[in-house]
Amino acid sequence: MKAVCSCGTLLLLILIPSFCQGGNILVFPTEGSHWINMEILLKALHSRGHNVTVAHSSKSWYIKDNPLYYRTFIVPMEKSLINEEFLKTFLSEYIKFERGALPLTGFLHMSLGILSKIFEVHSSLSAFVPALLDNAELMRKLNETKFDLVLTDPCWGNGAILAKYMNLPLVYNVRWLMPEEAHLAIAPSPLSYIPMTGSGHTDKMTFFQRVKNSIFYLMTNIQSKFITKQVYQPLCEKYLGPDCDFDHLKIDADIWLMRTDFVFDYPRPTMPNVVYMGGFHCKPAEPLPDYMEEFVQSSGEHGVIIMSLSTFVNELPEDLANGIAAAFAKLPQKVIWSYRGPKPSTLGNNTLLVEWMPQKDLLGHPKIKLFVAHGGTNGVQEALCHGVPVVGFPLVFDQYDNLLRLQEKGGAKILTLNMMENGDNFLNAMQEVLNEPSYRLNMQRLSRLHRDQPMKPTDTALFWIEYVIRHKGASHLKAQSYKMPWYIYHSVDVVLFLTGAVLLMLLATVMFIRCLWRSVCRRKVKSD
Numbered sequence: 001m002k003a004v005c006s007c008g009t010l011l012l013l014i015l016i017p018s019f020c021q022g023g024n025i026l027v028f029p030t031e032g033s034h035w036i037n038m039e040i041l042l043k044a045l046h047s048r049g050h051n052v053t054v055a056h057s058s059k060s061w062y063i064k065d066n067p068l069y070y071r072t073f074i075v076p077m078e079k080s081l082i083n084e085e086f087l088k089t090f091l092s093e094y095i096k097f098e099r100g101a102l103p104l105t106g107f108l109h110m111s112l113g114i115l116s117k118i119f120e121v122h123s124s125l126s127a128f129v130p131a132l133l134d135n136a137e138l139m140r141k142l143n144e145t146k147f148d149l150v151l152t153d154p155c156w157g158n159g160a161i162l163a164k165y166m167n168l169p170l171v172y173n174v175r176w177l178m179p180e181e182a183h184l185a186i187a188p189s190p191l192s193y194i195p196m197t198g199s200g201h202t203d204k205m206t207f208f209q210r211v212k213n214s215i216f217y218l219m220t221n222i223q224s225k226f227i228t229k230q231v232y233q234p235l236c237e238k239y240l241g242p243d244c245d246f247d248h249l250k251i252d253a254d255i256w257l258m259r260t261d262f263v264f265d266y267p268r269p270t271m272p273n274v275v276y277m278g279g280f281h282c283k284p285a286e287p288l289p290d291y292m293e294e295f296v297q298s299s300g301e302h303g304v305i306i307m308s309l310s311t312f313v314n315e316l317p318e319d320l321a322n323g324i325a326a327a328f329a330k331l332p333q334k335v336i337w338s339y340r341g342p343k344p345s346t347l348g349n350n351t352l353l354v355e356w357m358p359q360k361d362l363l364g365h366p367k368i369k370l371f372v373a374h375g376g377t378n379g380v381q382e383a384l385c386h387g388v389p390v391v392g393f394p395l396v397f398d399q400y401d402n403l404l405r406l407q408e409k410g411g412a413k414i415l416t417l418n419m420m421e422n423g424d425n426f427l428n429a430m431q432e433v434l435n436e437p438s439y440r441l442n443m444q445r446l447s448r449l450h451r452d453q454p455m456k457p458t459d460t461a462l463f464w465i466e467y468v469i470r471h472k473g474a475s476h477l478k479a480q481s482y483k484m485p486w487y488i489y490h491s492v493d494v495v496l497f498l499t500g501a502v503l504l505m506l507l508a509t510v511m512f513i514r515c516l517w518r519s520v521c522r523r524k525v526k527s528d
Contacts, residue, residue: 280457285364315341375399387447
């Protein structure tokens with residue numbers, strides 16, 4: 001009996017420290033693919049003994065309850081924070097424009113509508129803040145939990161405001177910051193070699209490319225300032241005081257967990273509190289479903305091609321889908337195509353249409369020879385992680401820039417939607433990537449570089465989240481730049497002062513010489 005008690009006591013002593021070390025983490029997530037990334041991180045936090053609470057709108061369309069890993073804290077809202085149909089309609093219209101079916105005037109009209117829609121979306125998103133803070137009962141429940149930190153994706157501005165209101169340390173799971181790439185907000189970003197998203201340039205730019213890059217930078221800043229001042233600044237003044245500036249608040253995070261790394265991205269200046277976890281969502285491949293494994297094995301020595309589209313693109317125009325299917329049918333490889341539209345009439349016997357496929361498990365399978373992708377961040381980083389070459393046809397947002405990074409490193413080939421219309425272009429591109437060994441070799445080299453690091457990206461992210469919990473923040477890693485007005489950050493006042501001082505010295509010198517000259521001339525006149 002004593003032995004049993006001793007064993008029980010020993011087990012209890014072993015377990016108690018792990019529970020004591022667990023933190024209470026409050027999460028304000030973002031919808032869409034951003035939530036997919038966040039959920040992976042939340043599962044990892046749960047596995048380390050942390051208590052995770054996800055606060056989201058009652059109208060959320062993407063975030064699902066998962067009591068095994070986190071508990072949900074639902075904030076009642078009258079309408080959805082973001083409209084799934086809007087994204088689908090935008091992508092559909094953009095595809096029409098890219099293919100020439102939508103005239104330029106129609107696209108410009110749509111683009112102006114998109115800008116107003118972005119403002120409308122953020123206005124709707126920001127309603128989450130008063131819905132939570134003005135609800136005394138909800139706030140009482142949150143405060144009773146005594147959270148250690150807030151984890152959020154700053155693609156939306158709510159998390160930073162709520163963390164400041166609750167006086168909690170803030171950690172970002174980040175790549176985008178309304179609407180700029182996050183580095184631009186926190187780190188020195190010389191436009192001479194740091195391409196703006198959407199510019200379509202690499203870090204090697206000609207003069208006119210740098211001009212275009214600067215214009216994109218100005219446009220992005222104007223858009224960011226407009227959204228900030230019109231949507232989020234009034235919330236700061238209402239709940240945090242009239243002296244609170246949202247532009248400063250949004251970059252005042254303790255740690256920035258950046259969803260990229262310098263194997264995938266271009267080298268650039270960074271900051272002490274930026275932690276890179278590119279590819280953290282990549283996992284070892286698991287066994288495929290039996291029917292899919294059987295199909296993959298039937299490919300023999302030729303192997304398999306996989307293709308997937310954006311979550312929001314259910315189908316392609318009929319002629320485009322038929323052209324893609326016809327190109328696949330001419331290849332000796334087997335094809336697995338994730339497609340939810342009508343079955344193309346030209347579909348070959350070598351192609352398996354599925355509504356969903358285990359993408360990471362397929363990319364990690366030794367028989368996968370090529371990945372045909374739209375260029376979403378998650379997909380291209382999974383391809384890099386597993387060393388699978390890519391043929392990409394970007395649709396919108398950052399997709400072209402993601403694929404360009406792989407193409408620049410020799411692991412991908414990019415086609416436009418116009419080029420995809422001609423099945424021969426698509427077929428030739430696939431054959432080039434399949435038959436030219438350099439594509440696969442380059443992707444395998446990138447994969448080795450990505451894997452060769454002291455800690456797994458997920459473990460790195462977990463360490464820094466726990467670091468913030470242990471030390472109740474990481475203010476010693478924050479540069480003073482986030483507190484500075486732009487004219488002080490860029491030393492405009494110093495330049496003006498020094499310029500004025502030099503001009504004053506020059507003026508004094510000129511006046512002295514002028515006076516001296518007059519004095520000499522007077523003496524000369526008198527002597528004459």
